[in-house]
Amino acid sequence: MRRASFALMLVASCLVLPRSAWAAEALTPAQIARQQIEAAASRDWPTLRSLYAPDVRYVDPNGEARGADATIATIERTLQPFGMVTVAIARVYEGRDYAVAEWTSSAINSAEITLADGSKVPPTDNEVNLSVVTIYDVKDGRIVSERSYYDALAMFGALGLLGD
Numbered sequence: 001m002r003r004a005s006f007a008l009m010l011v012a013s014c015l016v017l018p019r020s021a022w023a024a025e026a027l028t029p030a031q032i033a034r035q036q037i038e039a040a041a042s043r044d045w046p047t048l049r050s051l052y053a054p055d056v057r058y059v060d061p062n063g064e065a066r067g068a069d070a071t072i073a074t075i076e077r078t079l080q081p082f083g084m085v086t087v088a089i090a091r092v093y094e095g096r097d098y099a100v101a102e103w104t105s106s107a108i109n110s111a112e113i114t115l116a117d118g119s120k121v122p123p124t125d126n127e128v129n130l131s132v133v134t135i136y137d138v139k140d141g142r143i144v145s146e147r148s149y150y151d152a153l154a155m156f157g158a159l160g161l162l163g164d
Contacts, residue, residue, distance in 0.1 A: 082107035
């Protein structure tokens with residue numbers, strides 16, 4: 001009798017517990033892409049780290065980074081000259097192991113900019129608006145490759161760094 005009661009209680013608890021309590025849901029590539037964009041914009045480094053595979057390959061108009069630490073450092077350097085960054089995700093396309101996100105970013109340059117040659121430019125207080133496309137390759141629920149495309153020349157123009 002006790003065995004039957006225990007078995008019934010176990011079955012009943014499985015029926016009333018939410019599914020997430022006994023089986024974690026895997027994120028889709030689109031969900032991972034959305035989380036990556038939002039975590040980067042809000043500088044949520046722990047969440048960003050959790051989304052990347054240890055050997056992630058990251059590419060943007062500034063260059064390439066390999067590994068989660070180098071990728072996060074690259075994103076941190078890119079965002080450093082800007083205060084609050086706002087993003088709007090227009091559309092995310094996905095397949096079994098990839099996502100492609102179209103999104104926009106807006107920020108005001110409120111801190112010094114370090115150029116590729118190491119020279120420093122004081123803050124301009126100019127607003128930068130970018131249209132971005134990012135391609136994510138996902139394996140085992142983590143980003144293994146991320147490639148972002150945007151018009152870097154337009155960004156430097158908006159910052160007033162191209163001259164007259």
